[in-house]
Amino acid sequence: MIRIERRLEQPRWLTIAVPIGSVVVAVGVMTIVLLVTHHPPGHTFRRLVDAAFVGQDDLNNTFVSATPLVFTGLCAAIAFRMQLFNIGGEGQLYAGAIVGAAAGLVLGNHSGWLSVPAMIAAGAAGGAALALIPALLRAFLATNEIITSLMLNYVAALVLDYLIFDSQSYWRDTSSATAKVFPQGKNLPAAANWPAAHLGGIVLPFGFLVAVVLAVLLWVLYSRTRFGFEVQVIGDSPRAASYAGMRTRRKVLAVMGLSGALAGIGGASQDGDFRHTLDPRGLSAAGYGYAGIVIAALGRYNPFAVVVIAFLIGGLQNAGYTLQGADFPSGLVGVMQGLILFCALGGELLIRYRLRLPRRRRVEAAEVVA
Amino acid sequence: MILAAGGINNSIVVVVLASAVVYGTPLLYAALGELLAERAGVLNLGVEGMMLVGAVMGFWAVQRIGNLALSIAVAALAGAAMALIHAFLVVTLRANQIVSGLALTIFAGAAGLSSYLGNDLNLADQPARHAFAAVFPHSWQTTPVIGPILLQQTWLVYASWVCVALVALYLNRTRLGLNVRAVGESPAAADAMGIDVTRYRYLHTIAGGAFAGVGGATFSLAITPSWVDGLTSGAGWIAIALVIFAFWRPTLCLVGAYFFGAFSGLPFTLQSRGVTIAPELTQALPYVMTIVVLVLVSSAGARRRLGAPGALGTPYVREER
Numbered sequence: 039m040i041r042i043e044r045r046l047e048q049p050r051w052l053t054i055a056v057p058i059g060s061v062v063v064a065v066g067v068m069t070i071v072l073l074v075t076h077h078p079p080g081h082t083f084r085r086l087v088d089a090a091f092v093g094q095d096d097l098n099n100t101f102v103s104a105t106p107l108v109f110t111g112l113c114a115a116i117a118f119r120m121q122l123f124n125i126g127g128e129g130q131l132y133a134g135a136i137v138g139a140a141a142g143l144v145l146g147n148h149s150g151w152l153s154v155p156a157m158i159a160a161g162a163a164g165g166a167a168l169a170l171i172p173a174l175l176r177a178f179l180a181t182n183e184i185i186t187s188l189m190l191n192y193v194a195a196l197v198l199d200y201l202i203f204d205s206q207s208y209w210r211d212t213s214s215a216t217a218k219v220f221p222q223g224k225n226l227p228a229a230a231n232w233p234a235a236h237l238g239g240i241v242l243p244f245g246f247l248v249a250v251v252l253a254v255l256l257w258v259l260y261s262r263t264r265f266g267f268e269v270q271v272i273g274d275s276p277r278a279a280s281y282a283g284m285r286t287r288r289k290v291l292a293v294m295g296l297s298g299a300l301a302g303i304g305g306a307s308q309d310g311d312f313r314h315t316l317d318p319r320g321l322s323a324a325g326y327g328y329a330g331i332v333i334a335a336l337g338r339y340n341p342f343a344v345v346v347i348a349f350l351i352g353g354l355q356n357a358g359y360t361l362q363g364a365d366f367p368s369g370l371v372g373v374m375q376g377l378i379l380f381c382a383l384g385g386e387l388l389i390r391y392r393l394r395l396p397r398r399r400r401v402e403a404a405e406v407v408a
Numbered sequence: 409m410i411l412a413a414g415g416i417n418n419s420i421v422v423v424v425l426a427s428a429v430v431y432g433t434p435l436l437y438a439a440l441g442e443l444l445a446e447r448a449g450v451l452n453l454g455v456e457g458m459m460l461v462g463a464v465m466g467f468w469a470v471q472r473i474g475n476l477a478l479s480i481a482v483a484a485l486a487g488a489a490m491a492l493i494h495a496f497l498v499v500t501l502r503a504n505q506i507v508s509g510l511a512l513t514i515f516a517g518a519a520g521l522s523s524y525l526g527n528d529l530n531l532a533d534q535p536a537r538h539a540f541a542a543v544f545p546h547s548w549q550t551t552p553v554i555g556p557i558l559l560q561q562t563w564l565v566y567a568s569w570v571c572v573a574l575v576a577l578y579l580n581r582t583r584l585g586l587n588v589r590a591v592g593e594s595p596a597a598a599d600a601m602g603i604d605v606t607r608y609r610y611l612h613t614i615a616g617g618a619f620a621g622v623g624g625a626t627f628s629l630a631i632t633p634s635w636v637d638g639l640t641s642g643a644g645w646i647a648i649a650l651v652i653f654a655f656w657r658p659t660l661c662l663v664g665a666y667f668f669g670a671f672s673g674l675p676f677t678l679q680s681r682g683v684t685i686a687p688e689l690t691q692a693l694p695y696v697m698t699i700v701v702l703v704l705v706s707s708a709g710a711r712r713r714l715g716a717p718g719a720l721g722t723p724y725v726r727e728e729r
Contacts (some may be wrong), residue, residue: 075528108523123506125453175699181706184451184506184721189649189695192642196688196695204686242598316567325519335507358519376515380493383503383511391502 039396042316042387046226052389057336057347060381067377068370077367086370089360090353094239101246102312104352106131108249109304111337111344113165116256117297118331119339120273124294126172126187128327129194130165134302137164138197139209139226139309139316143390146227153230157306158248165302166295168194171293176276177287183294191327198318209316223316232310252300253341260341269293296362301327332375336382351375416552423677426556429565432669434459434626434640438567438647439654441619445491446651447579448612449719450591451505452494454512455620456644460522462487462621467536467635468529476538480564480625488614488620490516495613499606502723518567518638531635539633540564561590562630564622569662571619576658588612592717595724605724613707620644646672646688649698655705656716668694 067084072079077337089096108126117124124130141160145153168190201207203221211217211224232244262264272279272286279286304326313320331353337343358371438455445452452458465481470476492513497503513522526532531541542549542563548562579585590598591608599605627639644667652669654660671694675687705716 075524125506125510142575175703175706179703181703185652185702188453188645188698189699192695193692196692200686200688204688263694272520325514328514331510332505332514335504335511357531367524369520369522369529372514372517372520373524376511376520379507380497380515383497383508384501386503387501 043392043394045390045392048389053338056385056389057343057382060336060378060385063381064374064377068374071373072367075367082367085366086354086357087360089357096356096360098239098241100349100353100356101241101243102352103356103359104349105243105246105249105307105311106304106324106326107211107329107333107348107352107355108246108253108345109307110301110326111257111333111348112249112253112330112341113297113304113327114331114334115337115339115341115344116260116300117293118334120258120269120289120291120293121276122176122273122293122297123184124169124172124187124297125184125331126169126190126298126327127330128325129187129191130168130298130301131308131327132194132198132321133168133298134165134305135162135308135316135321136201136209136305137161137167137302138306139223141306142226142230142309143208143224146230148229149307150229150231150233153227154232154244154310157230157232157310158303161302161306161309162299163302165298165300165305167298169294169298169301170291173291176294177290195263195318195322198321202316202318211315223318226309226314230310231314232307234311236332243307243311245311248303248307250345252303253345255322256341265292301330329375330333332379336379338386370394417550417556419685420681422553422556422678424674425666426560427673427677428666428670429557429561430631430669431673432665432667433561433565433568433669434623434631434643435647435650436661436665437571437623437626438620438644439650440568440571440658440666441487441616441623442647442651443616443654443656443658444588444612444619446720447614447656447717448588448609449595449717449722449724450495450498450609450613450616451509451721452491452512452613452616453506453509453648454490454494454516454644455647456640456642457513457516457522458487458490458617458620459624459627459640459644459647460518460520460638461516461525462624463628463639464526464531464624464635466621466625467531467633469537470536470629471531471534474537476540476629477627480622483621483625483629484618485621487624488618491547491614491617491620492610494617496611498723499609499613502725505721505723513644522639524547526635526637531586532637533562534634536629536633538629540630564626564630567704570661572658579658589717595719599724599726606701609724615706620647620729623647646694649694652705652716653694653698653701 069079072082090100110131113127138157138161141157142153145156171190172183172186175186176183201209202223206212209223211222234244235242268284269289272284272289308321333344333347337347354371354374438459441584442455462483465486466479469479478494490512496507497508498505516522524618542560543563544559549555551559587603588608591603591605595605624640628635632639653662670724671690674690676687678685
């Protein structure tokens with residue numbers, strides 16, 4: 039048997055080698071799967087990469103797919119750092135989309151200088167409010183946040199459906215001709231549409247820029263402030279933290295609130311950047327929240343890594359949508375994501391532990407005796 | 409069918425209860441499996457993915473082989489194979505159980521392996537060659553009250569009752585079951601007693617996957633019976649909630665599954681009778697109630713009394729305890 043020993047120091051090169059190795063292994067396994075199921079692997083992968091990252095339109099679409107993933111990835115990353123397993127990013131994104139859309143609808147007649155920041159704030163508030171439910175339960179009643187945040191995803195999704203499909207809510211379009219046939223949300227006024235930055239032919243959504251700025255701020259918060267240090271200590275050893283007099287309860291509330299706010303801004307960005315209406319079907323079909331957890335784990339909960347990986351996974355998802363059709367194996371993108379993550383999870387072992395073959399040790403021992 | 413019986417069999421209570429049993433059965437299978445894994449200390453959030461792979465492979469088997477019992481076996485194997493990935497990652501490689509479970513759902517679920525397989529094997533838009541039908545003759549099914557609720561069901565429903573009894577006996581009345589609970593409660597103590605923690609965790613996670621596979625096949629071989637991408641539509645997540653709702657007890661799982669099943673079918677029954685109620689309201693109830701139950705059981709004393717496995721979600725490493 040191979041012995042597994044804990045490493046005292048985690049070598050830096052491994053933290054980069056493992057994600058790259060994961061992708062390589064995942065591609066290898068996928069190649070075998072494609073060969074077995076009679077799809078040409080080279081051609082399939084080339085189409086995938088083409089549709090994700092080559093050409094202006096494809097890149098622009100990849101930014102569209104990546105934007106919500108950066109938000110939900112950051113949402114998961116900052117909570118998981120404290121061993122606070124907020125898997126409610128999905129629901130918190132919906133909550134942000136609901137409250138953000140309300141802000142957009144109310145303030146849309148004013149200028150964008152007012153309505154866009156208001157939507158961001160509203161989205162953050164909505165997401166944070168939903169995240170505070172599991173946070174309060176965890177902090178004061180010791181209720182496991184994993185399951186409560188997971189359940190709230192479904193509640194939030196149902197609220198979203200209810201607002202558009204089964205009620206005459208403020209968000210629902212009840213006047214236009216198409217809305218009479220198929221229920222849909224009200225269109226946001228023009229001032230509530232978020233601007234986009236044009237770099238050459240590349241369109242960077244405003245939400246993406248906001249997400250990148252937030253990633254930088256979070257990195258500063260987590261690596262350069264007392265708050266971040268305490269969060270890290272609580273995550274590594276709750277007991278040591280409480281001996282040191284850190285206020286765990288407050289941190290739970292703050293981190294969950296922040297985490298939910300990030301996902302919530304992602305929801306508001308869906309309204310303002312892309313959909314321009316509250317769109318229950320589109321939001322819930324995408325599964326941004328769950329993908330965010332995967333991205334956070336792949337990035338080892340580092341904000342910058344989250345941005346990069348969200349872009350790559352966004353590309354993969356975008357390619358999946360584009361290539362949907364009879365001649366492209368459906369489900370390939372999900373399988374790829376899963377495989378990459380499995381490998382990365384396995385690779386985590388290599389970062390944290392050292393694998394030793396006992397035979398070599400026996401030889402060493404023999405040499406010492408000799 | 410039952411409408412012809414008229415009278416009491418057409419009353420809303422009977423109709424809702426009958427649909428509760430139908431829609432509760434896949435939840436029951438999946439929850440029993442998750443319960444086994446969780447009792448051994450392994451949280452598997454990949455239930456939805458395992459169910460979907462079970463559903464697609466079970467349907468493939470019935471189209472290919474035509475034998476229903478064999479198809480269920482195939483579905484169970486497929487679910488078990490998915491669970492094996494999770495077991496390897498979290499038991500041997502000590503990966504984070506939450507992330508690994510979610511990864512499994514992404515890997516195997518809708519837009520993942522299950523849709524890859526379903527489309528590659530051309531299973532969409534095919535009528536099932538065989539499907540589970542009611543076991544008892546038609547005349548029995550018109551018996552007042554118990555006819556539609558209990559006698560109109562398929563083998564899968566009756567088998568699920570046997571499974572509940574077997575799992576309950578196994579956990580509470582056998583030496584092996586005691587060992588399982590020890591592994592989930594305190595792996596270090598179990599290890600000191602000479603119980604192979606790794607083997608127990610592997611076997612119960614895999615058994616959990618097999619149950620989830622059967623739960624998925626309940627959709628594709630009895631309820632729908634056909635295959636469409638993502639046909640379980642979130643049942644796997646409800647099953648995870650159900651385990652907590654049932655305080656990790658198999659018999660309460662049975663009650664809870666039908667309770668949750670009733671809520672998922674209720675709005676449609678009401679709608680067909682002209683009562684318009686937003687379906688979201690009843691559909692949200694199971695989730696909200698699970699949160700309430702979770703809060704009620706989360707004080708340390710209550711947790712111990714009610715059976716939450718103490719070491720749920722934590723890897724066991726002998727050298728680091």
